[in-house]
Amino acid sequence: MITYFDYATLPVTPWKNGAGATREIIAVPSVDAPFLWRASIATLQADGPFSPFPGVDRTIVLLAGQPLRLRGEEIDHPLALWQPWAFPGEWELSSVGIVEPGLDFNVMTQRGRASAKVEVVSDRQRAATEGVAYVLQGEWDLAGRRCAAGSGLCWRGNAPGELRPLGADGRLLLATIALK
Template identity: 60%
Template structure:
């Protein structure tokens, strides 16, 4: 199944820890967990702790806003725009350095059943059978349709076909999901 989305049309929900809000792109169900894999875009307004997710691996990518720090026990990572960073969902992390409103893309997978590979691409690509593609800038052809910045597609257990840039500045965030 291939599902198109537009950032402005995604439903807004509160974070698990109550400290902010997110817009869920897709959540694939699991029989014994809240999700098998999930993708969302969070709005960053102020520093605060991350929600903890036991047994979940996460990849975060800063979409908009100034670079910031992710800090925790023995973790001191600078999150830069369009640079995906993977970490275990059990790590107690908090943001440090949010001075203006920003957004980040989050992909979460049940560690024992799935994994995610997140890349920023600028050239034609044919992805695997599950994932999310978000246009960061320019225009792309995804599933034989034109998509502009802040829009994209999610898909599960199907091939969306070749994705290719339509403008010289075209940049795509691609999260591919591998199921075990």
């Protein structure tokens, strides 16, 4: 299954705390958990706590907006543009320092059943069996379709083929999922 998407057309789910909203890209079901893996883009509008996800590994990437900090009991991590950061879903974290609305990419995997590798790339890639590719800058040929910033594709079961930049300025967020 290969699905192309555009950020602007993803369904919006407001957060209960009012500090943002989520646009889900894909949620792969699991027989014994809410998901095996899930990818989404969130709008951060105000400082606030992150929802806990026990048994889940998370990776977050700031896509747009000013740098901010993720803080917990013994954690104070700066979140900078396009710099992936992985952490356990059990950590009690809050976003701090939001001065304007921003966007972040999130991928979550059920620990012990799946794992994610998230990176920002600028060169030709061969995709893994499952994952998400999201154009950050420039234009890309994503498995035969021309995609611009704010669009991408997600896939399961079959690698979509080649992902390649169409110019020197191309940047792509690539999340590859390994099933265990």
